[in-house]
Amino acid sequence: MENTTDILHQIFWLLVLPxxxxxxxxxxxxxxxxxxxxxxxxxxxKSSRRLLRRKFFYLFTCEYCFSHYVTLGAIILTRFHLLLPDWRGYIISGFATVWMANVYMSVFALIRQDIKKEKTEIALIEKKVEEISEAPASKS
Structure with missing residues:
Protein backbone atom coordinates (compact mmCIF):
# COMPACT_ATOMS: atom_id res chain seq x y z
CA MET A 1 0.00 0.00 0.00
CA GLU A 2 2.83 2.42 0.85
CA ASN A 3 4.52 1.76 -2.51
CA THR A 4 1.27 2.50 -4.38
CA THR A 5 0.90 5.78 -2.52
CA ASP A 6 4.49 6.72 -3.39
CA ILE A 7 3.93 5.99 -7.09
CA LEU A 8 0.69 8.01 -7.12
CA HIS A 9 2.54 10.84 -5.38
CA GLN A 10 5.26 10.73 -8.05
CA ILE A 11 2.70 10.69 -10.88
CA PHE A 12 0.96 13.68 -9.32
CA TRP A 13 4.27 15.57 -9.23
CA LEU A 14 5.03 14.50 -12.80
CA LEU A 15 1.75 16.03 -13.96
CA VAL A 16 1.98 19.21 -11.87
CA LEU A 17 5.66 20.22 -11.88
CA PRO A 18 5.85 20.57 -15.69
CA LYS A 46 22.91 34.13 -35.33
CA SER A 47 25.73 36.66 -35.60
CA SER A 48 28.24 35.88 -32.87
CA ARG A 49 31.54 34.59 -34.14
CA ARG A 50 32.08 32.24 -31.21
CA LEU A 51 30.21 28.93 -31.23
CA LEU A 52 29.78 28.77 -27.45
CA ARG A 53 28.28 32.28 -27.38
CA ARG A 54 25.86 31.46 -30.24
CA LYS A 55 24.69 28.30 -28.44
CA PHE A 56 24.33 30.08 -25.10
CA PHE A 57 22.06 32.76 -26.56
CA TYR A 58 20.10 30.22 -28.59
CA LEU A 59 18.97 28.59 -25.34
CA PHE A 60 16.80 31.64 -24.61
CA THR A 61 15.02 31.47 -27.98
CA CYS A 62 13.96 27.81 -28.04
CA GLU A 63 11.25 26.68 -25.62
CA TYR A 64 12.44 23.07 -25.77
CA CYS A 65 16.05 23.97 -24.95
CA PHE A 66 15.11 26.50 -22.29
CA SER A 67 12.73 24.03 -20.62
CA HIS A 68 15.72 21.83 -19.74
CA TYR A 69 17.25 24.60 -17.66
CA VAL A 70 13.96 25.58 -16.05
CA THR A 71 13.42 21.90 -15.23
CA LEU A 72 16.88 21.68 -13.66
CA GLY A 73 15.97 24.59 -11.39
CA ALA A 74 12.58 23.07 -10.56
CA ILE A 75 14.11 19.68 -9.75
CA ILE A 76 16.70 21.32 -7.48
CA LEU A 77 14.01 23.37 -5.70
CA THR A 78 11.55 20.53 -5.22
CA ARG A 79 13.94 17.56 -4.99
CA PHE A 80 11.54 15.66 -7.23
CA HIS A 81 12.77 12.23 -8.24
CA LEU A 82 10.97 9.56 -10.20
CA LEU A 83 11.04 5.78 -9.74
CA LEU A 84 14.40 5.64 -7.95
CA PRO A 85 15.35 7.43 -4.70
CA ASP A 86 18.91 8.30 -5.75
CA TRP A 87 20.62 10.40 -8.43
CA ARG A 88 19.16 8.18 -11.17
CA GLY A 89 15.66 9.17 -10.06
CA TYR A 90 16.57 12.84 -10.49
CA ILE A 91 17.80 12.21 -14.03
CA ILE A 92 14.64 10.27 -14.90
CA SER A 93 12.44 12.97 -13.38
CA GLY A 94 14.36 15.66 -15.28
CA PHE A 95 13.77 14.13 -18.68
CA ALA A 96 10.18 13.19 -17.84
CA THR A 97 9.46 16.73 -16.63
CA VAL A 98 10.96 18.24 -19.80
CA TRP A 99 8.89 15.90 -21.92
CA MET A 100 5.65 16.67 -20.07
CA ALA A 101 6.36 20.42 -20.14
CA ASN A 102 6.81 20.23 -23.91
CA VAL A 103 3.57 18.27 -24.27
CA TYR A 104 1.83 21.06 -22.34
CA MET A 105 3.48 23.75 -24.50
CA SER A 106 2.48 21.92 -27.69
CA VAL A 107 -1.14 21.71 -26.56
CA PHE A 108 -1.05 25.39 -25.58
CA ALA A 109 0.38 26.34 -28.99
CA LEU A 110 -2.36 24.39 -30.77
CA ILE A 111 -5.06 26.05 -28.66
CA ARG A 112 -3.60 29.51 -29.36
CA GLN A 113 -3.39 28.73 -33.07
CA ASP A 114 -7.02 27.61 -33.10
CA ILE A 115 -8.13 30.76 -31.26
CA LYS A 116 -6.19 32.96 -33.71
CA LYS A 117 -7.78 31.11 -36.65
CA GLU A 118 -11.26 31.60 -35.18
CA LYS A 119 -10.63 35.32 -34.60
CA THR A 120 -9.44 35.71 -38.19
CA GLU A 121 -12.48 33.87 -39.54
CA ILE A 122 -14.81 36.00 -37.40
CA ALA A 123 -13.13 39.19 -38.62
CA LEU A 124 -13.56 38.08 -42.25
CA ILE A 125 -17.24 37.24 -41.70
CA GLU A 126 -17.82 40.61 -39.99
CA LYS A 127 -16.13 42.38 -42.91
CA LYS A 128 -18.33 40.54 -45.43
CA VAL A 129 -21.46 41.35 -43.43
CA GLU A 130 -20.41 45.00 -43.28
CA GLU A 131 -19.80 45.07 -47.04
CA ILE A 132 -23.17 43.45 -47.73
CA SER A 133 -25.04 45.83 -45.43
CA GLU A 134 -23.32 48.88 -47.02
CA ALA A 135 -23.85 47.71 -50.61
CA PRO A 136 -27.66 48.38 -50.82
CA ALA A 137 -27.24 51.75 -49.08
CA SER A 138 -24.71 52.92 -51.66
CA LYS A 139 -26.98 51.94 -54.62
CA SER A 140 -29.86 54.14 -53.43
Missing part, protein backbone atom coordinates in the same frame (compact mmCIF):
# COMPACT_ATOMS: atom_id res chain seq x y z
CA UNK A 19 3.07 23.20 -15.59
CA UNK A 20 5.22 26.01 -14.14
CA UNK A 21 8.19 24.77 -16.18
CA UNK A 22 6.13 25.10 -19.36
CA UNK A 23 4.75 28.46 -18.28
CA UNK A 24 8.21 29.92 -17.63
CA UNK A 25 9.78 28.44 -20.76
CA UNK A 26 6.91 29.62 -22.98
CA UNK A 27 6.79 33.11 -21.49
CA UNK A 28 10.52 33.71 -21.92
CA UNK A 29 10.68 32.30 -25.46
CA UNK A 30 7.37 33.59 -26.91
CA UNK A 31 5.57 36.32 -25.04
CA UNK A 32 5.75 40.06 -25.62
CA UNK A 33 7.05 40.86 -22.14
CA UNK A 34 10.43 39.32 -23.07
CA UNK A 35 10.47 40.45 -26.73
CA UNK A 36 13.46 42.81 -26.52
CA UNK A 37 15.79 40.45 -24.60
CA UNK A 38 14.68 37.60 -26.88
CA UNK A 39 15.42 39.66 -30.02
CA UNK A 40 18.88 40.40 -28.62
CA UNK A 41 19.41 36.68 -27.94
CA UNK A 42 18.24 35.80 -31.46
CA UNK A 43 20.67 38.26 -33.01
CA UNK A 44 23.54 37.01 -30.83
CA UNK A 45 22.69 33.37 -31.60
Missing amino acids: LPVACIAWTVTHEEVFREPREYCVSQS
